Every structure is written in structure tokens, then in C-alpha cells.
Amino acid sequence: MNVKKFIAGSSRDAWRQVREALGPDAVILSNRNIDDGVEILAMANEDMSSLVVPAMAKDAMPRPAVRRPPAQPAQPQAAAPRRVEHQGLGVESSAIEHSAAQAEARVWRTRNAARASAKEQQEAAQQQRPAQASSAPTASPQRPKQSPIMAEFDGKDYDEILSDVMTEIRSMRGVLETQLAEISWGGTQKREPAKAAIMREMLAAGFSASLSRLITENLPQNPKSQDAMFWVKSVLAKNLMTMANENELLEEGGVYALVGPTGVGKTTTTAKLAARCVMRHGPGKLALITTDGYRIGGYEQLRIYGKILGVMVHSVKDEADLRIALDELRGKHTVLIDTAGMGQRDQMVAEQAAMLSGAGTEIKRLLCLNATATGGTLNEVVSAYSGDGLAGCIITKLDEAATIGNVLDVVIRQKLNLYYVANGQRVPEDLHVANKLYLADRAFKLKRETAPFEFQDAELPVVVGPTATAMNDKSLREVILG
Structure with a gap:
């Protein structure tokens, strides 16, 4: 038996090699995918015939009768060569028919042998299953040989495979959304240049690309430049939650940390708030506590x-x-607690929150947000310090910030109640009640020094494109427009 192996980059090339080497009647024994392409095992039809002939001899399959030419009457000597030629043709025809019969028999016997073998394997597998289940319940059955595609998922259950597939689909969806957003925004710049101008203004003011895109896409139809900016400022002011007046804190009193x-x-x-409380109620109504021992x-x-x-x-x-x-200090009207500063990723932040919540008295926490920090950092800070008892926030270092859109963006997203803004070190002069209209207007007036960092028209599609996924953020869906 002469079995030959053929390796090619594709199935078509491998079949072509088999046809050229063994002829069109070659028998394909197996084919499988390998690292280099496709591997085929084949043998010539003549070699396959030699395997089937012994089986035919055992079954004693009757051979077809050889047709002989009818007897011819006696003729002259001149006709003799013609009779011999006719007889020779008859013998050649019978040999052809005999070969065809053998080939047909080989085909049928090969099929019957394959069916019998498959049936025997199936019956043997059914008989082995109960025995394996009773004798060795923990033994893992032999797995059939896996294809290269399924080998990647070997050892994973259905949930892990499904999770991997869904992750790939989400990744592909994000790439498509980003590319489509870039193309769409590039067309919007040409059709509606006013929206592109508003987008540049908001990005230069420090607002995030996702919030800027949400507001820009909902601009009124064909607005003038001044009217569009007024509408944007009114939307920002509407989404800022501020304290109505100081009486909410100074007159109500309580414990604030x-x-x-x-x-x-x-x-x-803390010193600025203490000075305001002393000016309103006197030093006897105020107490100060510090936990900063570090x-x-x-x-x-x-x-x-x-x-x-x-005090x-x-x-x-x-x-x-x-x-x-x-x-x-239960008899005091107001108690102010100055806590130790901790990074938003410090584990002691949770311990500090537990200490304040377990003190046996309701403590309202006021989160101080640095106006000079980036939007991503501020978002982490709010996430770390948020929870039950967070009453609101105070924006500090307003005088040091080149832009304040970043901190206003986080306050809007997180729905924080803004109490005060601090713009200096003087006590108590540099502490002011938050005014939403003033802050929205000031955000666009502080961008004079940020010109080197402003985005150009050609850069806007690249900045807006990745916001396609961020537009589904829950905090953005709660922004009030119009």
C-alpha cells in the first residue's frame, strides 16, 4: 500500500497536487487543517484495488459470463483473417466488462465495510458508557480530536466562551461606533459650523467631550452664535444644584465634616466656615474638632x-x-470637623467614612473638590468619597484654575449639591455661596490662557469619535436639556 501525503496552503491547491500525482481516480483517505494549511492523505486507485481483491475472493462473487462470438459458417481462406480480428475484438470487450464489474464491486464493498465499521463503533461506545459510569465516575472520557478553531476554547465552559464572544462583539461595536462618529462629526462641521464652534468653546473651557457633544447635538436649529452660547450656559446652570442661601447651613446648624x-x-x-458661624451666632455656639493626627x-x-x-x-x-x-459638645449649635487628607485610592478613605458614620451622631460630609485637578481625577475622588452622609461639595482653589469646566462637569454628572466656592486664602473673605449663573458664565471667560491647548477643526472628529460609547453613561442621560 503506497499512501502519499500532500500539503498545500488551501484545499484547492492540495486537490490539484493529488490529481497531478495520482490521477483523477485517486482515493482520498483523510484531510485535516494544519498550521501550514491543509494536509491530505491519498493513494492511487490501483493500490486501493489491491486491498479490495482479497475480500472479493472470500465472498466468491460470480463473475459475469464472457460473451463469445456466434459460430461462423465455413468461408474461404480470404475471410479467415477477418474472423480472427472479430474474435480478438470480442475478447477485448469481455475484458473491459470484467474490469467494470470489478470496479463496481470494489465500490460497494468499500461502502459496506465503512458502514459496518461505523455501526460496530457506535454499539461498542453504547456498551462502554454504562461500564465507565459505574466503574470510574470521576474518570474523564477521551475527547475526540478537536479542530484548530475549537482548540482555543479547550478547558472553558459555555459561560466563559459566551463571555469571550460577547467581549469581542462589544469591542467590535465600539470600534465601529467610534469610526462612524468621526465620519458623522466631520460632515457636521461642514454642514453646521455653529455646532463645531460651540464644541471648541466647551472643550477649551474644560468640559468633557461627551458632555460637550450631548449639549452640542441638542442645540436649537440654526441659532446665532450669541444665542447658542446663552442657551449652553443656561443648560449648564440648570443642571448645577446649589444652596439657595447660607441659612441652610448657618441657621440649621448640625455637625459637618x-x-x-x-x-x-x-x-x-473649615476656618472660613467657622468664622462665618462665629459672625452669625458667636463663639459659644461653635466647636471645632480635628482628626488630622498624621x-x-x-x-x-x-x-x-x-x-x-x-473657639x-x-x-x-x-x-x-x-x-x-x-x-x-451636644449643646453646640454647629460642630465642624476637619479630617485628615487621604488620596482617593487609599484604603483609609473607607475607614474614615466608617468612623464618621459610627460616631452615634448624624454627621453631614462636605467634599472639597480642587478646581485645578483634571476631570478624571475629580471623578475618582467623588466615587471614593461618595456614599450615605455626603451632603454636598465645596469647590476650592478657584483662583488657581485655568479652566473650571472640568469641576463643573463632575458636579453636574454626579448630581452634587454645591455649597460654596473658595477663591483664595483669606479668612473668611475668600469663601462665597455658589452662584450657578456666575459659574456657567465664568467657565467660558477663563480660557484666555488655554489657546495652545485648544483643539483645531481637523482634531475635533478624533476627539468626538471615542465619545460614542460614553454617550450611554447614566449620568449623561440625567442631564436636563432645553
């Missing part, structure tokens, strides 16, 4: 502010000390 990352200005802001001079700084205001400053280390201090 200022929280936030290190260096955001919590101690200075920073050198943290307690001393607040103690100096308290000495100037005539006693208490230092606590843990939840038990805080509980005792709050019980002693």
Missing part, C-alpha cells in the same frame, strides 16, 4: 484659627474619641 484628598484646602475652608502641624494650624476666633479645638484619634467628643 470636611473631607477630601490631601492639600485640597480642608483646614482653611500631618505635621495639622492640629496646630486649626488651633491657631480657633484661638483667633475664640476651643478638640483632637480625636479614633471612633471612640469622636463619639466622646460629640457627646460633650
Whole structure:
């Protein structure tokens, strides 16, 4: 038996090699995919015939009768060669018929043998299943040989495979949405240049591309430049939640804790709020507490502010000390707590929140947001410090920020109640009640120094394109338009 192997880059090339080497009647034994392409095992038809002939001999298949030419009457000698030629043709015809019969028999026997073999394998598998289940329940059955495509998923269950497929589909969807958004925005720039101008203004002011796109796409039809900017500012102001007046905090009183990352200005802001409370109710109605036992001079700084205001400053280390201090200061109208600064990724942020919530007294937390930080950083800060008891926020370092659209964007997205804005170090002058209309207008007036970082027309499609996925953000769906 002469079996030959053929390897080619594709099935068509492999079949062509088989046809050229073994002829059109070659028998294909197997084919499979390999790293280099396709592998085919084949043998010539004559070699296959040699395998089938012994089986035919066992079955004693009757051979077809050889047709002989009818007897011819006696003729002259001149006709003799003609009779011999006719007889020779008869013998050649019978040989052809005999070969055809053999070939047909080989085909049928090959098919019957294949069917019998498949049936025997199926019956054997059915008999082995109960025995394997009873004798070795933990033994893993032999797996059939996997194709190269399914080999990638070997060892994974259906849920993992489905998860991988869905991840790939989402990735492809994101790429398509991004490319389509770039193409669409490129056409919008040409058709509606006013929208492109508004988009550039909002990006230059520090607002995120997703919020800028949401507002820009909902602009009124054919607006003038001034009317469009007024509409944008009114939408931003409408989505800013601010304190109506100071009486909500100063007259109502209570326990307030200022929280936030290190260096955001919590101690200075606490001193500013303390000065306002003293001016309204006197030093006897106010108490100051600090939990900052980590920073050198943290307690001393607040103690100096308290000495100037005539207010006693208490230092606590843990939840038990805080509980005792709050019980002693229960008669105070307002209690302000200056907490230790911690990065938004510090595990102690959760411990600090647990200490404030477990003090036995309702403590309203005010988150200090640094106006000079990026939008992504501010979003992380809000996510880390948010939770039950977060009453609102205070924007600090407004005077140091080149743009304030980033912090306003986060306040709008997170639906935070904005109490105050701080724009300096003076106590208590540089603390103001938040005015939403003023902040929305100021956001577009602080971009004079950001010209080198503004986006050009050719860059806008690249910036807007990736926002296709971000447009499904829940915080954006809650933005009030119009």
C-alpha cells in the first residue's frame, strides 16, 4: 500500500497536487487543517484495488459470463483473417466488462465495510458508557480530536466562551461606533459650523467631550452664535444644584465634616466656615474638632484659627474619641470637623467614612473638590468619597484654575449639591455661596490662557469619535436639556 501525503496552503491547491500525482481516480483517505494549511492523505486507485481483491475472493462473487462470438459458417481462406480480428475484438470487450464489474464491486464493498465499521463503533461506545459510569465516575472520557478553531476554547465552559464572544462583539461595536462618529462629526462641521464652534468653546473651557457633544447635538436649529452660547450656559446652570442661601447651613446648624484628598484646602475652608458661624451666632455656639493626627502641624494650624476666633479645638484619634467628643459638645449649635487628607485610592478613605458614620451622631460630609485637578481625577475622588452622609461639595482653589469646566462637569454628572466656592486664602473673605449663573458664565471667560491647548477643526472628529460609547453613561442621560 503506497499512501502519499500532500500539503498545500488551501484545499484547492492540495486537490490539484493529488490529481497531478495520482490521477483523477485517486482515493482520498483523510484531510485535516494544519498550521501550514491543509494536509491530505491519498493513494492511487490501483493500490486501493489491491486491498479490495482479497475480500472479493472470500465472498466468491460470480463473475459475469464472457460473451463469445456466434459460430461462423465455413468461408474461404480470404475471410479467415477477418474472423480472427472479430474474435480478438470480442475478447477485448469481455475484458473491459470484467474490469467494470470489478470496479463496481470494489465500490460497494468499500461502502459496506465503512458502514459496518461505523455501526460496530457506535454499539461498542453504547456498551462502554454504562461500564465507565459505574466503574470510574470521576474518570474523564477521551475527547475526540478537536479542530484548530475549537482548540482555543479547550478547558472553558459555555459561560466563559459566551463571555469571550460577547467581549469581542462589544469591542467590535465600539470600534465601529467610534469610526462612524468621526465620519458623522466631520460632515457636521461642514454642514453646521455653529455646532463645531460651540464644541471648541466647551472643550477649551474644560468640559468633557461627551458632555460637550450631548449639549452640542441638542442645540436649537440654526441659532446665532450669541444665542447658542446663552442657551449652553443656561443648560449648564440648570443642571448645577446649589444652596439657595447660607441659612441652610448657618441657621440649621448640625455637625459637618470636611473631607477630601490631601492639600485640597480642608483646614482653611473649615476656618472660613467657622468664622462665618462665629459672625452669625458667636463663639459659644461653635466647636471645632480635628482628626488630622498624621500631618505635621495639622492640629496646630486649626488651633491657631480657633484661638483667633475664640473657639476651643478638640483632637480625636479614633471612633471612640469622636463619639466622646460629640457627646460633650451636644449643646453646640454647629460642630465642624476637619479630617485628615487621604488620596482617593487609599484604603483609609473607607475607614474614615466608617468612623464618621459610627460616631452615634448624624454627621453631614462636605467634599472639597480642587478646581485645578483634571476631570478624571475629580471623578475618582467623588466615587471614593461618595456614599450615605455626603451632603454636598465645596469647590476650592478657584483662583488657581485655568479652566473650571472640568469641576463643573463632575458636579453636574454626579448630581452634587454645591455649597460654596473658595477663591483664595483669606479668612473668611475668600469663601462665597455658589452662584450657578456666575459659574456657567465664568467657565467660558477663563480660557484666555488655554489657546495652545485648544483643539483645531481637523482634531475635533478624533476627539468626538471615542465619545460614542460614553454617550450611554447614566449620568449623561440625567442631564436636563432645553
